[in-house]
Amino acid sequence: MITVDHLTKRYGAFTALDDVSFVARPGRVTGFLGPNGAGKTTAMRVVAGLTPAGGGSATVLGRPYAALPNPGRHVGLLLDASAQHAGRTGREVLTLGAVLTGVDRRRVGAMLDLVGLSEKEANRRVRNYSLGMRQRLGIAHALLADPEVLILDEPANGLDPAGIRWMRDLLRGFAARGGTVLLSSHLLNEIERVADDIIVIGNGKVVAHGTTEELLAGSGTVVRSTDDRALEGALRAGGVSTTGVATGGLLAETDPETVGRVALAAGVVLRELRSGDERGLEEMFLDLTAASAREEVAA
Amino acid sequence: MSTTTRTAVRDDAALQHARMPEPIPGERPTRGIPFGRLVTVELRKMLDTRAGRWLLIAVGVVIAAALTILFVQGGGDHPFGDYLQATTMPMAILLPVVGIMAVTSEWSQRTALVTFTLEARRTRVAWAKVVAALAVGVVAVVFSFALAAAAHAAAIGLRGAEGDWTFTWTALLGAAGYVLLGLLQGLGFGMLLRNTPAAIVLYYVLPTGWSILGSLWSQAEKAGEWLDLNRTMNPLFLGELTGQQWAQLGTSVAVWVALPLAVGMWWITRAEVK
Known part of the structure; x- marks a missing residue:
């Protein structure tokens, strides 16, 4: 279980996280x-205690990360596959x-x-590893001490299609055993094939969240x-569930007429x-990515 | 435009094919990583990379060369003190790099990300590095004393040199202090600068800087009596220290060893680990 509560992080004038929950x-x-x-990465780094939060809080298994005893035995992390000493095998x-977390060396x-x-x-130095091999090593490292929670930042990067399929199976299996998995990706079709729940983030804000079915169905009323x-x-008092929408407003899980009646009764204009x-997750996500995609082309 | 309603296509069917890691039986730990284990791991990290290994090989090669010269020159007829210097000096000069890299490689190789997520109490990691570096230093000092004694004995036995085993305890303490303080200073510079080349350059340029500054400016010359580690440690090799010499040694150690370590540790607990 990972709980992120009103997390805020600023770097000078740049707001990396804006009230993320x-x-x-x-x-x-x-x-x-x-x-x-x-x-995404900033939020995961705050959860792992690597980046101090500007405001709000993050807990893993009910505690701040730093308060976990022998954290590797509780949480498996893969935040950057390249963050390994190039000179080690x-x-x-x-x-x-294995030595640090105190697990049997045979697990290696x-x-x-x-x-x-x-x-x-395995006996080659990490310097000579491809990105895919580094990701595999990183996943092995994350799973090494048999954690209950997995936090993986873009784990599919550099993996070939067979590798991506393998990763999906692995993560679904991990969750099926009762584990918590949080993984990030900038690719919608990658996420929708593995995730039960989706959190969409753009410009430091959570713009949508819900189960994959809900978000992909894209039905309801804006x-x-x-x-x-x-x-x-x-x-919500009337039993209608709602989610936030990227451009402001709400997505209500009901037909427009019901929303209109509730608004009338509540006296809301x-x-x-x-x-x-007409506005599915994919379009919303495309809107979100369009801005940064343009910047990338221009850069 | 109307999007077709899509349902999530998940690969639950493939689940039975996925190999899963074996669970570790028993309860999950409720206590943190013991300090001794942190030290063990830090020691291993100092020695398990090429850089670390080559550095030790380099120390060995320099010592071997120095001993060979002593052995050949003048029929090997040198006092024990000379042999001791030949084994200790290379260590005192090169081992601080082990201390520097124990810290800076965490940042340059970005392993701090892993280190500080497996042990989130960062000060403990920093102290484990200090203890591990001191352990390396103590082993090196003991080894260098033993090697010097063996070489001197060999010179007496094989080359017929006249034995001269005189040495003062302060000289031994000085030799040990030289190696250990160097390692700690290296760690401190590493923690303060977190950049391998910068820390190494500063470490080696500093003593030369003092002598250049001292020759140009008499105030610096005076300050050097209290701040130049090379000068303040020198009396250790010569014999007894006066009260003022101890004070000078203490001041220079506080400025170049304790202060960088303290500031570096403070920074490490606060820093954003990239």
């Missing part, structure tokens, strides 16, 4: 989706992890085997009003009311 639950794979630079990297061989690094590859908060309260099925 979400929960990743045990037994489920939670996909953290957003374009490059949206704040893959086997040595895992051996150091078992993990190498699990992620498909051969004896020969509504904007002069007081979204009051409307949301009224809708509507500014927009339309069927939400």
Whole structure:
């Protein structure tokens, strides 16, 4: 279980995280989706205690990361596959992890085997590894001490299609055993194939969250009003679930007429009311990525 | 434009094919990583890279060369003190790099990311590095004393040199202090600068800098009596230290060893680990 509560992080004038809240639950794979630079990595780094939060809090298994005893035995992290000493062999990297977390050294061989690094590859220095091999080593390192929670930043990067498929199976299996998985990606189709829940983040804000089915269905009603908060309260009181929308407003899981009646009863002035099925997750995500994609082309 | 309603295509069917890691039986730990284990790991990290290994090989080669010269020159007829210097000096000069790299490689190789997520209590990691560096230093000092004694004995036995085993305890303490303080200073510079070339250059340029400054400016010359580690440690080799010499040694150690370590540790607990 990972709980992120009103997390804020600023670097000078740049806001990396703006009031980010979400929960990743045990037994489920939670996909953290957003374009490059949206704040996914920053949020994960704050959760892992590497970056101090500007405001708000993050807990893993009910505690701040720094308060976890022997954190490797509780949380498996892969934040950057390249963050390994180039002069150490893959086997040595895992051996150091095994000694530090106090797990049986035989697990090193078992993990190498699990992620498909051969004896020969394991004895090569990380300097000579391809990105895909580094990712596999990083996953082996994350799983080494049998954690309950996995936090993986763009784990599919550099993996070939077979590797990506293998990773999906692995993460689904991990969640099926009751583990919590939080993984990030900037690719929608990668996330939608593995995640039970999706959190969409853009420009440091959570712009949508919900189960994969809900978000992909894209049905319901998009509504904007002069007081979204009051409307949301009224809708929820009436048993209608709602989610935030990228461009402001709410996505209500019901038809426009019901929303209109609730708004009338609550005395909230509507500014927009339309069927939400014309605006799926994919389009929302494309909108989000368009801005950063343009910047990348220009750069 | 209307999007077709899509349902998530998940690969639950493939689940039975996925190999999963074996769970570790028993309870998850409720206590943190013991300090001794942190020290063990830090020691291993100092020696398990090429850089670390080559550095030790280099120390060995320089010592071997120095001993060979002593052995050949003048029929090997030198006092024990000379042999001791031949084994200790190379260590005192080169081992601080082990201390520097124990810290800076965490940043240059970005392993700090892993180190500080497996042990989030960063000060403990920093102290483990200090203890590990001191352990390396102590082993090196003991080894250098033993090697010097063996070489001197060999010179007496094989080359017929006249034995001269006289030495003062302060000289031994000085030799040990030289190696250990150098290692700690290296660690401190590493923590302060977190950049291998910068820390190494500063470490080696500093003593030369003092002598250049001292020759140009008499105030610096005076300050050097209290701040130049090379000068303040020198009396250790010669014999007894006066009260003022101890004070000078203490001041220079506080400025170049304790202060960088303290500031470096403070920074490490606060820094954003990239």
